[in-house]
Ligand SMILES: O=P(O)(O)OC[C@H]1O[C@](O)(COP(=O)(O)O)[C@@H](O)[C@@H]1O
């Protein structure tokens with residue numbers, strides 16, 4: 001098999017041929033998601049010229065003010081996927097409840113979940129943003145589809161990925177057989193395989209956390225970051241660098257490319273809220289990608305992919321990336 005210049009379509013077909021583990025319907029679904037991402041990428045690129053920047057006059061179910069692009073990206077994903085025959089229903093960070101494929105369209109066996117536009121605060125300042133997606137299989141024990149069908153642990157995902165709209169538009173994908181990266185070739189109009197078997201180094205000297213929340217953190221996170229900040233004179237014996245883009249997609253992409261640890265921990269501002277990030281649309285797909293690349297993802301206490309979701313819009317504390325660092329901060333959470 002040629003390692004370079006192969007399209008997403010050919011990659012998926014060849015994966016399917018190699019061990020039969022990508023069913024045809026799943027392959028089609030992923031191609032439709034990729035096509036939708038291409039279209040979102042175009043809208044993002046146009047910026048002010050397309051009238052897509054700025055805030056819409058609405059709030060989502062999480063009480064967050066929606067940007068125009070949040071709404072556009074959500075609609076693009078729904079319209080692209082609803083008639084293809086591979087889906088039973090979709091769920092999105094931007095919608096209150098699940099979107100069941102209307103019965104005028106053929107029904108499929110998969111469930112698609114997405115954060116249509118991640119890093120919304122970066123849209124208007126021309127910083128990388130992205131789309132995150134996760135695919136589950138609909139349980140077969142009953143006809144129709146309901147919200148409870150989506151409440152499966154991340155370990156049950158059959159595909160997960162994101163598309164980053166940055167200097168390049170790049171799709172990063174796993175179907176449970178490692179992580180592959182595809183770069184959008186705008187002249188050809190297709191995603192071309194540019195990296196396979198992405199591996200996150202187990203050690204790193206780079207962390208990503210919103211430092212402005214420091215005073216609200218729990219003791220184990222504070223200890224971990226304090227030790228990083230102490231640098232070569234501290235217990236870690238090395239200097240750390242810090243990055244925070246405020247787009248999970250972009251921070252995770254950097255970690256997949258060169259290692260690092262990303263933390264968005266629980267904090268004391270809203271003690272009843274497990275974290276800021278969304279389990280089903282952000283943490284699960286990113287955690288599976290990271291694990292597939294040899295990294296680790298926990299909420300400080302348990303593997304994110306083992307968490308049984310209680311509700312669709314569930315939040316979670318997230319620590320992911322280079323294995324030895326995530327292991328360390330998770331260990332700091334152990335009761336003495
Ligand atoms: O401003 P903060 O709290 O640092 O937020 C950054 C985090 O919030 C998010 O932007 C949430 O994503 P949305 O843009 O999809 O709401 C994450 O991507 C990111 O890690």
Ligand SMILES: [Mg+2]
Nearest residue numbers: 115118119282
């Ligand atoms: Mg997001």
Ligand SMILES: [Mg+2]
Nearest residue numbers: 115116117118
């Ligand atoms: Mg979003």
